[in-house]
Every structure is written in structure tokens, then in C-alpha cells.
Amino acid sequence: MGEIRKDYFTDRLVLIKHSEAFEIEKSLKECPYCPGHETMTLPAEFVLVQREGTLIKLADTEEEIIKDWCVRVFPEKFPTVSLDTAITYSDDPLYREPAYGYHYVVVATPRHDEFLSRMSLDQWVNVLSAVQDRARWLYSQKNVSYVSIFANHGKEAGALVDHPHLQIVTLPRLPPIIEQEASKVQKSINELGICPMCNILRIESGGPRQILATNYFISFCPWAPLYAFEYWIFPKKHQTSILRITQKEIKDLALILRSTLGGLANILNEPSYSMVFHISSEKKTAKQIHWHIEIYPRLKKLSGFEIGTNAYINQFSPEHTAELLGSASRKELAKLVGIS
Numbered sequence: 001m002g003e004i005r006k007d008y009f010t011d012r013l014v015l016i017k018h019s020e021a022f023e024i025e026k027s028l029k030e031c032p033y034c035p036g037h038e039t040m041t042l043p044a045e046f047v048l049v050q051r052e053g054t055l056i057k058l059a060d061t062e063e064e065i066i067k068d069w070c071v072r073v074f075p076e077k078f079p080t081v082s083l084d085t086a087i088t089y090s091d092d093p094l095y096r097e098p099a100y101g102y103h104y105v106v107v108a109t110p111r112h113d114e115f116l117s118r119m120s121l122d123q124w125v126n127v128l129s130a131v132q133d134r135a136r137w138l139y140s141q142k143n144v145s146y147v148s149i150f151a152n153h154g155k156e157a158g159a160l161v162d163h164p165h166l167q168i169v170t171l172p173r174l175p176p177i178i179e180q181e182a183s184k185v186q187k188s189i190n191e192l193g194i195c196p197m198c199n200i201l202r203i204e205s206g207g208p209r210q211i212l213a214t215n216y217f218i219s220f221c222p223w224a225p226l227y228a229f230e231y232w233i234f235p236k237k238h239q240t241s242i243l244r245i246t247q248k249e250i251k252d253l254a255l256i257l258r259s260t261l262g263g264l265a266n267i268l269n270e271p272s273y274s275m276v277f278h279i280s281s282e283k284k285t286a287k288q289i290h291w292h293i294e295i296y297p298r299l300k301k302l303s304g305f306e307i308g309t310n311a312y313i314n315q316f317s318p319e320h321t322a323e324l325l326g327s328a329s330r331k332e333l334a335k336l337v338g339i340s
């Protein structure tokens with residue numbers, strides 16, 4: 001299976017899969033993530049089931065495939081990383097290491113036609129609880145330095161299956177963006193005694209780029225967004241990972257996520273987007289970050305200028321998109337909590 005290669009000069013990583021041919025896109029007639037099609041995927045290692053009013057954790061066994069799940073987590077059939085990798089290491093400038101890791105699919109709802117932006121708050125709580133549980137388990141496994149949690153929604157975001165789902169991919173090293181964020185945080189804490197992300201929250205809180213704030217979280221469009229309508233969600237208080245948030249905070253996170261995704265969907269008519277969680281590594285030696293979620297709407301393809309220069313063009317100012325997202329998200333929030 002695959003390997004991770006690093007660029008000659010920069011920290012850019014590429015996962016090389018060594019496929020013989022282009023992997024055939026999943027042109028399946030039936031959705032493999034729908035209830036009743038459980039045998040089309042690998043067996044679920046974790047499912048959440050509502051039974052007699054309580055939520056219980058189960059897993060498929062050889063004798064029984066769980067049918068009445070509300071969240072279902074199983075290994076991806078065509079993984080980006082795998083436990084079965086050739087042991088190939090080499091040093092700079094031709095740096096490589098095995099693409100060792102776990103790749104899971106988290107099916108967010110049994111309902112095929114549901115959107116993440118329309119899902120109920122209760123179901124979002126179930127999904128976030130499942131993600132937290134699986135991330136905790138993955139960090140206890142060997143050779144897991146980082147757990148990447150993300151979702152792709154819509155064709156422009158590269159989603160091959162329409163059914164709402166998230167993915168979890170582990171890496172044997174920190175991805176460059178987390179490495180960069182963690183170095184900045186560490187440097188600022190050492191030199192100034194403050195987390196730079198906490199400082200940014202002070203600047204953005206109540207300012208022209210704020211979208212919405214709930215009890216524990218705040219969302220805003222960043223100062224220099226790569227994507228039009230890009231926005232971030234941060235815990236208001238310094239916190240290093242979703243692994244350490246309480247059930248109360250999960251409920252609040254569900255509220256801000258659902259309100260802002262609903263707002264985005266209302267303005268742009270359910271656009272394609274990617275959603276990425278940036279969390280701290282749980283390795284004892286790793287530097288920590290102030291965890292957050294970044295949402296990247298995919299309204300246009302990147303141009304040659306952007307890919308070739310790493311400088312991006314955004315048609316809209318974040319101040320303008322924050323105003324639109326703010327009013328649309330506040331309306332969603334009011335509907336969700338029953339204020340008209």
C-alpha cells in the first residue's frame with residue numbers, strides 16, 4: 001500500500017497510493033451507506049443505536065449486522081492510509097515513510113436525502129459524540145500521531161457518495177498545517193504567555209467578521225480566507241481538543257454548527273463544502289493548539305495562479321460574507337431553539 005512523501009524543499013506532504021490504474025469512481029447504483037445495504041461496506045466497528053430511549057454503542061459481529069443504527073462507523077474500502085503498508089523509509093531530499101493508519105467512514109444519519117445542514121440537533125449530538133469516541137480510541141492506537149476528522153459535501157468538494165457522512169483518517173506524523181499552528185501557539189505562549197488563538201478570539205469577538213456566538217463557541221469569517229464564505233468555529237475558552245469537551249459543550253457545538261451550516265445552505269442553495277476539524281495531537285511530546293473547525297465552501301475551482309503561488313483570490317470580503325452568514329445563521333438558530 002501507500003507511502004507519504006515530502007517535497008524536496010517545503011513541508012508539503014503527498015500520500016502516494018501506488019494504484020495500478022485510476023480508482024474507478026463509485027458508480028454504484030445503490031447507495032452503500034443506506035440502511036439495508038450494510039453488507040456493501042466492511043463490517044461496522046462502532047454503531048450508535050437508540051433503544052428504549054437510551055443511546056447504546058454496539059458493533060457488527062459475524063453473527064449479527066446491526067440494522068437499526070443512527071450513526072454507523074466502518075473502515076473505508078479504498079483507504080488513503082492503511083495498516084497494511086510496506087515498510088519504506090528514506091531521508092531528505094527524497095523523504096518518505098509508510099502511509100500507515102486507519103481510515104473510517106462515519107455515516108451521519110440513516111436518511112439518504114438528509115443534509116448535514118438540515119439534520120436535527122439531536123442527530124448532530126449523536127454524530128459529534130461518535131466522532132469524539134472514535135478519535136479517543138484512535139489516539140490510543142500505535143503509530144497514530146494525528147487524527148484528521150473531516151467531511152466533504154457535494155461534488156465540488158469531491159464527495160463520491162451523496163449520503164451524509166464524515167471521515168476519519170489517522171496519520172503517523174503531524175500534518176503541516178497543524179505543525180505550523182502548534183509552533184505559533186507554542187512560541188507565543190513561551191514568549192508572551194498567551195495563546196495567539198485566544199488573542200484572535202478577543203479581536204474577532206463582536207467585530208465585523210463575527211457570525212454567531214453561543215454559550216461555549218464563536219464562529220467568524222477569518223481575516224484572510226482562502227475560500228469565499230469560509231468560516232471557522234472556535235471554543236471561546238482555551239481548549240486543546242474535541243476529545244476533552246463535555247456533553248453540554250457537544251450540545252452547544254451541535255447548535256452552532258447546525259445554525260451556521262443551515263445559514264450557509266440558505267444563502268448559497270446548499271453549496272459544496274469541506275469541513276475540517278483542527279485538533280491537538282495526543283502524543284505526549286506534541287505541541288498543542290486551540291482546537292477549532294474550519295468550513296471551506298467550494299464555489300469555484302482553484303486557478304493556476306492560486307495553486308502555483310499559494311496566494312489566493314477571494315471575490316468577497318470576509319466582512320461582507322460574515323454579515324450575510326450572521327443574519328442567515330441567527331434565523332436558523334432562532335428556529336432551532338424555538339424563538340420566532
Ligand SMILES: [Zn+2]
Pocket residue numbers: 031032033034035111112163
Ligand atoms: Zn444512502
Ligand SMILES: [Zn+2]
Pocket residue numbers: 195196197198199237238239290
Ligand atoms: Zn487559546
Ligand SMILES: [Zn+2]
Pocket residue numbers: 181278292294
Ligand atoms: Zn486551523
